[in-house]
Amino acid sequence: MAGKSGRTISAEPRGTVKKLLFSWESAMVLVFLGVILLGNVISPYYTLKNVFREMPKYLSEIFIMLAMGYILVLGDIDISVGSIVCLSATLACIADNAGLPFVLVVLICILTGLACGCLNGFIASHFTELPTMIITLGTQIIFRGIAEVSLGPGGSISLQNKDAIKLLSRKIGIIPVSFFVVLVFALIFIVVLGRTTFGRKLYAIGSNSTAAKYAGIDVQKIRWIVFTVAGTMAGVCALFFLASTYGASTTTGQGFEMEVIAMCVFGGIATTGGKGKLIGGFFAAFIIVCLRIALGQINMNTQLILVIIGAMLIVSVLIPAIGNALRLARKKAEKA
Amino acid sequence: MRRKTVSLLLAAAMMTSFAAAPVFAEEIETEEATQEEAEHVYTNAADGMTLAIVTKAAGNPYNEKEAEGFTEVVEGEGGTVVVQHPESATADAQIAVINSLISQGVDAIAVAANDTNALSAVLQEAMDEGIKILTLDSDVAPEDRATFCNQAGVQEVGQSLIDAVYDLTGGEGQYAILSATSQATNQNAWIEAMKAISEEDEKYASLDLVEVAYGDDEYQKSTDQTEALLQKYPDLKVICAPTTVGIAAAAKVLQDQKSEVVLTGLGLPSEMAEYIGDDEEHSCPYMFLWNPIDLGRLAAYTAIALVNETITGAIDDEFEAGDMESSPYTLTAVGDSEEFSEIILGPPFKFDPENIEEWKEVY
Numbered sequence: 095m096a097g098k099s100g101r102t103i104s105a106e107p108r109g110t111v112k113k114l115l116f117s118w119e120s121a122m123v124l125v126f127l128g129v130i131l132l133g134n135v136i137s138p139y140y141t142l143k144n145v146f147r148e149m150p151k152y153l154s155e156i157f158i159m160l161a162m163g164y165i166l167v168l169g170d171i172d173i174s175v176g177s178i179v180c181l182s183a184t185l186a187c188i189a190d191n192a193g194l195p196f197v198l199v200v201l202i203c204i205l206t207g208l209a210c211g212c213l214n215g216f217i218a219s220h221f222t223e224l225p226t227m228i229i230t231l232g233t234q235i236i237f238r239g240i241a242e243v244s245l246g247p248g249g250s251i252s253l254q255n256k257d258a259i260k261l262l263s264r265k266i267g268i269i270p271v272s273f274f275v276v277l278v279f280a281l282i283f284i285v286v287l288g289r290t291t292f293g294r295k296l297y298a299i300g301s302n303s304t305a306a307k308y309a310g311i312d313v314q315k316i317r318w319i320v321f322t323v324a325g326t327m328a329g330v331c332a333l334f335f336l337a338s339t340y341g342a343s344t345t346t347g348q349g350f351e352m353e354v355i356a357m358c359v360f361g362g363i364a365t366t367g368g369k370g371k372l373i374g375g376f377f378a379a380f381i382i383v384c385l386r387i388a389l390g391q392i393n394m395n396t397q398l399i400l401v402i403i404g405a406m407l408i409v410s411v412l413i414p415a416i417g418n419a420l421r422l423a424r425k426k427a428e429k430a
Numbered sequence: 431m432r433r434k435t436v437s438l439l440l441a442a443a444m445m446t447s448f449a450a451a452p453v454f455a456e457e458i459e460t461e462e463a464t465q466e467e468a469e470h471v472y473t474n475a476a477d478g479m480t481l482a483i484v485t486k487a488a489g490n491p492y493n494e495k496e497a498e499g500f501t502e503v504v505e506g507e508g509g510t511v512v513v514q515h516p517e518s519a520t521a522d523a524q525i526a527v528i529n530s531l532i533s534q535g536v537d538a539i540a541v542a543a544n545d546t547n548a549l550s551a552v553l554q555e556a557m558d559e560g561i562k563i564l565t566l567d568s569d570v571a572p573e574d575r576a577t578f579c580n581q582a583g584v585q586e587v588g589q590s591l592i593d594a595v596y597d598l599t600g601g602e603g604q605y606a607i608l609s610a611t612s613q614a615t616n617q618n619a620w621i622e623a624m625k626a627i628s629e630e631d632e633k634y635a636s637l638d639l640v641e642v643a644y645g646d647d648e649y650q651k652s653t654d655q656t657e658a659l660l661q662k663y664p665d666l667k668v669i670c671a672p673t674t675v676g677i678a679a680a681a682k683v684l685q686d687q688k689s690e691v692v693l694t695g696l697g698l699p700s701e702m703a704e705y706i707g708d709d710e711e712h713s714c715p716y717m718f719l720w721n722p723i724d725l726g727r728l729a730a731y732t733a734i735a736l737v738n739e740t741i742t743g744a745i746d747d748e749f750e751a752g753d754m755e756s757s758p759y760t761l762t763a764v765g766d767s768e769e770f771s772e773i774i775l776g777p778p779f780k781f782d783p784e785n786i787e788e789w790k791e792v793y
Contacts, residue, residue: 144533147555151525247642249612252547263551338525339548343613345520390530396517397488 118362118370122377129381133388143268145387150263150270152383154334156376157276159354160283161324163375165226166358167287168320169300169367174214174230175328175354177237179347182206182332184241187251187342196258203336204329210237211325215318222314234351242344252341262337272334279330284372296320300367356403357382360410470502471753476509480536481733483726484527486544486568488515490647491698492674492722493542495793496567499726500540503752507734512536519611519647521548528552531561538562538733540579543570546615550574562736564743566729567722568616572770576736576743577761579729580772581720584616587696588623590718590778591670592634594694595624598668598715602636605668606659608676608695610647620672640666645676652679660689671695677717681705684713693717699781703790707783716782723793725775727754732773745771 133140158175165172186203190196210233217229245251253259264271287293298306299313307313328347335346355365361378363370382403389399483500485493497513504511512531516523521544529552531539539556543549543565553563553574566579595605607624609617621642628634640663645652652675659666660683669684669691671677677697684693685705693705693714705714731751732741741747741761745768751757761771781789 139533139535141533148526148529148533151522151529247612248618249644250545250547252550256550338551339521340550341545341547343521343545343548345518345522345611345613348520349518386526387530387533390526391533393512393514393530393534395488396515396523396527400517 119374119377122361122374122381126377126381126384129384129388133384133391137388137391139391140388144391145384146265146268146270146273148387148390149383150272150334151338152386153270153272153276154331154338155350155354155357156379157279157327157331157334158324158350159357159375159379160279160372161320161327162351162354163283163358163361163363163370163372164287164296164320165324166355166363166365167296167300167367167370168317169303169365170218170226170317170321171355171365172214172226172230172321172324173351173355174210174234174237175324175331176347176350176352177234177241178207178210178325178328179332179335179350180342180344181210181237181241181244182329183336183342183346184244184251186332186336187253188244190259191251191254199258200333203333204326207329207332208322208326211322211328212318214325215321218321219314219318238344241342241346245342245344250341250343253336256340259337259340262334272337275334279327280372280376284376287372292316297368300369302368356407360407362410470506472503472506472508473752474508475738476504476507476730476734479504479509479538479734479737480512480534481509481538481540481730481737482512482514482531482536483540483566483729484514484516484524484531484542486516486542487519487523487647488517490519490675491701491793493567495698495722496542496726496729499723499728500730501726502723503727503730504734507730507752509734516544519544521545524549525552528556532556532559535559536561537737538564540564540566540729540733541570541575542567543615544568544611545613546570562733564729564732564736566725568614569772570615572764572767577732577741578764578772579725579732580774581722581725582776582778583774584619584623586777587620587672587718588627590780591620591672591695592624592627592637594716594718595637595668595670596634598692598694599637600667603667604638604640604663604665605670606640606663606666607642608652608655608659608669608671608673608680609642609644610673610676612644614647614673617672624670645671645673645679647673647675649675649679652676653683656680656683660687660691666691669693669695671697674698674701674719677714678702678705681713685711689713696778697781698793699786699789700791700793702781703786706781706786712783716780718778718780720775720778721793724754727751728759728773728775731757732759743771745769747771 182203185206186199189202190199214230214233218226262271295311295316298311303313357379358375361375363375386399481504483497485497501511501513514527516527524544539561549570557563563575564577565575569578599605607621628637643655643659645655656679669680671680672695674697677695678701680693681702684691694717696719697717702717705712708715728751735741735749740749745761745763747761748758751759756776759773761773764770764772
C-alpha cells in the first residue's frame with residue numbers, strides 16, 4: 095500500500111477515495127490516533143495540558159523536518175542541519191549578550207542559517223558530481239567547528255537577557271506559541287510541495303533530474319534554493335531551541351539531522367527522491383513526539399524509547415517491501 | 431457455552447496473576463527491608479512522597495551509584511522513587527525527562543545537571559508547580575534550585591588534585607588535564623580551582639599545565655585524547671583526569687603502552703583497581719573520590735527534608751540525615767553568597783594501593 099504512496103511525476107489519475115483511504119498518509123493518521131490512545135491508556139498524566147506543556151522541546155525539530163522533506167524529494171540529503179542549529183544559536187546568543195536589540199538577534203539567528211544553507215546549496219549546485227551527503231558532511235564539521243571556536247574554551251554560552259526570548263515560549267491558553275508557528279510553516283510547506291508548480295518541479299527532479307533538465311527546469315537553481323531554505327529553517331529551529339534552553343553549547347543540535355530524516359522516512363518520503371508527501375512526515379513527527387511523551391511519563395528507560403522508535407522506523411520501511419513480496423507470492427500461486 | 435467457560439477460566443487466571451503479583455513484590459520488599467535494617471535505620475519519613483532523581487546519562491557508573499544511594503534511602507523511608515537516566519549526556523535530554531516528571535507531579539526532583547544554565551526554564555517551571563528542586567554532583571545556577579548536595583568543596587578537590595600533581599611530578603614539569611565535556615560544570619570548577627591555586631602559591635610555580643583535553647566522558651574519545659596528549663608532549667610527566675570515564679580510559683592507555691607518564695585524578699575504585707599501584711606495572715599511584723552512594727543518600731534526605739519543609743534551602747538550615755556519619759547537616763553559603771546554599775558531603779577520599787582492594791568491592 096505504501097509503495098505507491100506520494101505523488102510521482104508519472105501521470106496517475108488523481109486520488110480516488112479508495113486510494114486516499116489506503117495511502118501511507120492515512121495510515122499515519124491512524125497510527126497517530128493510536129499513539130494518543132496508547133498514551134491515555136498507559137499514563138494517567140497524559141492530559142492535553144501536559145502533552146502541550148512537554149511538546150515545545152520537540153517542536154523545534156519539526157521546522158527542519160519540513161525542509162528536509164523537500165531535500166529528500168529532490169533525492170538529496172542534508173546532514174549539516176544540526177550543526178547549523180548549533181552555529182545559529184551560538185551566534186544569536188553572542189549577539190544578544192552583546193546588547194543588540196532582540197529583532198536583530200532574531201535576524202542574525204535566521205540569517206546565519208540562511209547563509210549556511212546557501213553555502214551548501216552553492217556547492218551542491220555548482221559541483222554536481224559531488225554527492226550531497228559528502229558535501230554536507232564537510233559543512234557539518236565546518237559549521238560546528240566555527241560554533242565551537244565562537245563558544246571558546248568554556249564550550250557553552252547562555253543568554254544574559256532572557257525576557258525577549260521568553261516571548262517565543264509563551265502559551266495561548268495551554269497551547270504553546272511554537273505549536274501555532276509550526277502549524278503555519280507546515281501548512282505553507284505542504285501546500286507549496288503538493289499544490290504548486292515549484293513543488294511539481296521538485297518531484298520531477300527527484301524522479302529523474304536529467305529528464306527534468308531537458309524539460310526546461312533549472313535543476314541546479316532549484317536545488318540551491320531548497321538547500322538555502324533548509325538552512326533557514328535550521329535557523330528558525332535554533333531560535334525556538336533557544337527559547338527552551340536559554341543558551342547553546344557544543345552539543346546543541348547534535349543528532350537533529352538524523353531525527354528529522356527519520357521523521358521524513360517514517361512519514362513515507364523516500365530517500366531516493368521523487369516520492370512521498372510532506373503531510374506524512376508531519377504526522378510522523380507528531381507520532382514520534384507524542385509517543386516519546388507517553389513513554390516518558392511511565393518512566394520507561396530512555397534508551398529503550400530510542401530502540402522502540404528505531405524499530406518503528408525499520409518496520410515502516412519494511413512494510414512496502416513485505417507487501418510487494420506477498421503480492422508476488424500470490425501472483426505466483428495464481429499462475430501455478 | 432464452551433466459550434463462556436473459557437473466558438471465565440481466562441478471567442480467573444488473570445485475577446490470580448494480578449493477585450499474585452503484589453504478594454510476590456511484597457515478599458521481595460520485606461526481604462530487602464530486613465537486609466537494610468541490619469545496616470541502616472529508617473523512620474518512614476518519606477511516607478507518601480514520590481521523589482525523583484535525574485542522572486547525567488545512562489552508563490555513567492558514578493551516577494548510577496548516586497541513584498542507588500538515593501533509591502535506598504527513599505524506599506527505606508517508605509517513599510516512591512523514580513530514577514531517570516536521560517538518553518544522552520546533554521541538558522537537552524534532561525529537559526525532556528524533567529518535563530515528564532513535572533507532568534507526573536512528583537514531590538521533589540534531584541538533578542545531576544549537564545549544564546549550568548540550560549535547565550533554568552524547565553526547573554523554574556517545576557518550582558512554579560510546587561516541586562522541590564535540588565541538585566547533586568553538579569550544580570545549576572543557584573536561583574534555579576533550593577540547594578545543592580556537593581560531594582566536596584571545589585576548593586578542597588582542586589587542592590587535593592594539584593597536590594597530587596605536585597607530588598607525582600616531583601614538584602616540577604609538564605602535566606595535562608583530561609576532563610569530561612568542555613561545559614561540565616564541576617570539572618570546570620575543579621580545573622579553575624587547580625589553576626587558581628597554582629597561580630597563587632609559589633610552591634607550584636614550576637608546574638606547567640600544557641593542555642586541558644576533553645574526552646566528553648566517552649571511553650573511546652577519552653582514549654584517543656590520551657594518546658594525542660602522549661604524542662604531542664613527549665616530556666609530559668602526569669595526566670590528571672578529574673572524571674571517572676576519563677581516568678579509566680587513560681589508565682588503560684598508559685598501562686598498555688607501559689608509559690612513563692603517571693596518572694591521578696578522580697576515579698571509581700572498582701574500575702581503577704587493576705591500574706592502581708606504586709610500581710612501574712601500574713599507571714596510577716593513587717587517586718581520589720568520595721562516596722557516590724553516600725552522596726545519593728544525602729540527596730534523598732535533603733529531598734525529604736525539603737518536601738517535609740524541615741528546610742527551605744536557606745543558609746544555616748539544619749536537618750537530620752538518618753544515620754549518615756556527618757548528620758546533622760547544615761546548609762552553607764555558596765561562595766560569598768548571602769542567599770544561596772549548598773551542603774558539603776565531606777572531604778575527598780584518597781584511594782591508594784593500601785585500601786583499593788577493600789574499596790573496589792564497594793563501588
